[in-house]
Amino acid sequence: xxxxxxxxxxxxxxxxxxxxxxxxxxxxxxxxxxxxxxxxxxxxxxxxxxxxxxxxxxxxxxxxxxxxxxxxxxxxxxxxxxxxxxxxxxxxxxxxxxxxxxxxxxxxxxxxxxxxxxxxxxxxxxxxxxxxxxxxxxxxxxxxxxxxxxxxxxxxxxxxxxxxxxxxxxxxxxxxxxxxxxxxxxxxxxxxxxxxxxxxxxxxxxxxxxxxxxxxxxxxxxxxxxxxxxxxxxxxxxxxxxxxxxxxxxxxxxxxxxxxxxxxxxxxxxxxxxxxxxxxxxxxxxxxxxxxxxxxxxxxxxxxxxxxxxxxxxxxxxx
Amino acid sequence: xxxxxxxxxxxxxxxxxxxxxxxxxxxxxxxxxxxxxxxxxxxxxxxxxxxxxxxxxxxxxxxxxxxxxxxxxxxxxxxxxxxxxxxxxxxxxxxxxxxxxxxxxxxxxxxxxxxxxxxxxxxxxxxxxxxxxxxxxxxxxxxxxxxxxxxxxxxxxxxxxxxxxx
Numbered sequence: 001x002x003x004x005x006x007x008x009x010x011x012x013x014x015x016x017x018x019x020x021x022x023x024x025x026x027x028x029x030x031x032x033x034x035x036x037x038x039x040x041x042x043x044x045x046x047x048x049x050x051x052x053x054x055x056x057x058x059x060x061x062x063x064x065x066x067x068x069x070x071x072x073x074x075x076x077x078x079x080x081x082x083x084x085x086x087x088x089x090x091x092x093x094x095x096x097x098x099x100x101x102x103x104x105x106x107x108x109x110x111x112x113x114x115x116x117x118x119x120x121x122x123x124x125x126x127x128x129x130x131x132x133x134x135x136x137x138x139x140x141x142x143x144x145x146x147x148x149x150x151x152x153x154x155x156x157x158x159x160x161x162x163x164x165x166x167x168x169x170x171x172x173x174x175x176x177x178x179x180x181x182x183x184x185x186x187x188x189x190x191x192x193x194x195x196x197x198x199x200x201x202x203x204x205x206x207x208x209x210x211x212x213x214x215x216x217x218x219x220x221x222x223x224x225x226x227x228x229x230x231x232x233x234x235x236x237x238x239x240x241x242x243x244x245x246x247x248x249x250x251x252x253x254x255x256x257x258x259x260x261x262x263x264x265x266x267x268x269x270x271x272x273x274x275x276x277x278x279x280x281x282x283x284x285x286x287x288x289x290x291x292x293x294x295x296x297x298x299x300x301x302x303x304x305x306x307x308x309x310x311x312x313x314x315x316x317x318x319x
Numbered sequence: 320x321x322x323x324x325x326x327x328x329x330x331x332x333x334x335x336x337x338x339x340x341x342x343x344x345x346x347x348x349x350x351x352x353x354x355x356x357x358x359x360x361x362x363x364x365x366x367x368x369x370x371x372x373x374x375x376x377x378x379x380x381x382x383x384x385x386x387x388x389x390x391x392x393x394x395x396x397x398x399x400x401x402x403x404x405x406x407x408x409x410x411x412x413x414x415x416x417x418x419x420x421x422x423x424x425x426x427x428x429x430x431x432x433x434x435x436x437x438x439x440x441x442x443x444x445x446x447x448x449x450x451x452x453x454x455x456x457x458x459x460x461x462x463x464x465x466x467x468x469x470x471x472x473x474x475x476x477x478x479x480x481x482x483x484x485x
Contacts, residue, residue, distance in 0.1 A: 028389060035374060035391045044427040047377035049387075314377075318386025 004126050007135065011319055014126040014139040015312050017148040018189040026193060029311050030158050036307035039076060049314050050079035053110040057083045058100075059142070060116040065278060066142050066152075069302070070113045073309035079111075097121065098128050105129070111138045111313065119145030138316040140309075146182055151312055152277055153186030155305040157194065159297055160232055162304065163273050167191070171198040171229050173220075173268075176236035176258055176285050179207045179247075183277045184236055188215050202226035203258060206247040223258055230268040235260050235276045235286050251284050261287040265295065273297045323456050325468065325476035328439055329356070332455030333363045336406075336437060339453070342366035344404045344435070349421050350374040350392045352410030352468035355476065356439055360408060371396035375420035394424065401429030406452075410468035412438040415449030440466055440478070 005014045012025055039045055055074040059067050074081045114122040122141035129137050143149040164170055172191055178184045178201050191199050201212055202220045220226030248254050274296045282288050346368050348357030354372050361368040374392040407421055435452035442460040465483040470476055
């Protein structure tokens with residue numbers, strides 16, 4: 001069966017996951033994002049590329065930051081943006097997901113940006129659109145359950161390439177709550193596709209998926225061991241809201257073992273960069289001295305994220 | 320088809336602009352060919368001519384049918400567009416659509432006092448009311464051909480005719 005993200009000619013029509021996406025498509029998105037970065041530095045922070053298109057933000061799960069960055073990206077492309085907070089809308093009246101989608105297609109939507117707590121929801125919508133002859137309506141996955149968050153993965157890749165120039169030869173460590181993290185999964189797929197030779201995940205056994213080695217990563221439970229020789233350290237947010245059962249003794253205990261402090265960062269390479277997808281929990285997974293330190297690229301990640309989302313939307317809409 | 324020598328055509332363009340172009344005119348080359356011509360013009364002409372670059376991909380009118388080309392370059396205008404005299408520079412002027420897109424993009428940076436257009440080759444076939452202020456050569460070219468400017472390692476310009484995309 002064909003990857004539902006691609007059309008018959010292999011062009012990207014939806015962005016659902018980085019898993020299985022060819023390296024040249026990922027590189028094309030990253031390359032396209034470069035000129036979009038400079039648009040934010042202009043007086044008129046807008047280009048007319050998606051003028052007259054309607055982008056619907058369908059957020060079935062709360063997220064202020066991701067929704068805002070997609071909204072800014074779409075507006076800088078001159079699209080019209082409609083935000084639907086579905087959690088408190090139609091579905092609570094009993095409408096099914098696909099009925100909601102069909103209604104919005106009838107309102108001439110051009111693109112859906114979908115966030116859902118259930119893994120696979122954006123995939124379901126994309127497959128439905130393809131099946132009903134509406135493949136001209138594009139779907140961007142803005143995070144689904146524990147599955148994928150491809151635009152976050154892409155902006156992480158963009159940030160790494162910006163600072164490290166080349167993926168070959170890099171050692172990248174992803175630290176913390178990998179179990180609940182769609183960000184980690186998308187990033188791992190992207191890094192391996194682009195030829196990063198060593199990807200490590202670091203965390204307690206309770207927060208690493210049992211089959212994580214199948215993704216081609218090295219597993220470390222000792223953070224000091226795992227940080228040795230790293231070029232890039234990606235800290236993950238401890239997702240307390242998703243935890244069921246007692247996975248951790250306490251936040252203080254977690255910080256002691258897996259929090260990134262200046263002293264632990266010193267174990268990585270001297271020019272290692274520190275990333276975090278946000279929002280961060282200071283004093284739980286990252287020390288303020290590191291978060292605000294000179295090796296932190298956490299705020300540039302946010303800026304690049306808008307350019308990467310502009311690139312994704314223009315590639316999808318342009319075919 | 321027989322094409323004029325690019326260096327001779329460039330020399331002719333310089334002659335047309337000498338004395339006619341404002342001493343403080345800012346040159347804006349349209350990527351890629353126009354950028355090369357703009358850089359050469361800034362060297363060849365007396366006066367203070369800072370060079371900027373536009374990539375009009377985000378302003379093109381064929382995005383809906385053709386999408387975004389794979390390699391979009393950065394638009395860089397290292398001067399204030401507001402109130403400036405701008406000379407837009409392109410290698411080949413054909414339909415006029417790139418120039419329309421470039422003018423739109425310039426206005427997102429400010430309101431220029433004046434915009435002129437300098438092109439190496441004017442090949443006719445306009446689809447918009449756009450005319451060059453300065454042209455190195457005018458020639459008639461069949462619709463199935465596109466004229467491509469290239470730049471050698473030594474910086475010399477060359478023109479070739481290629482089969483146009485359908």
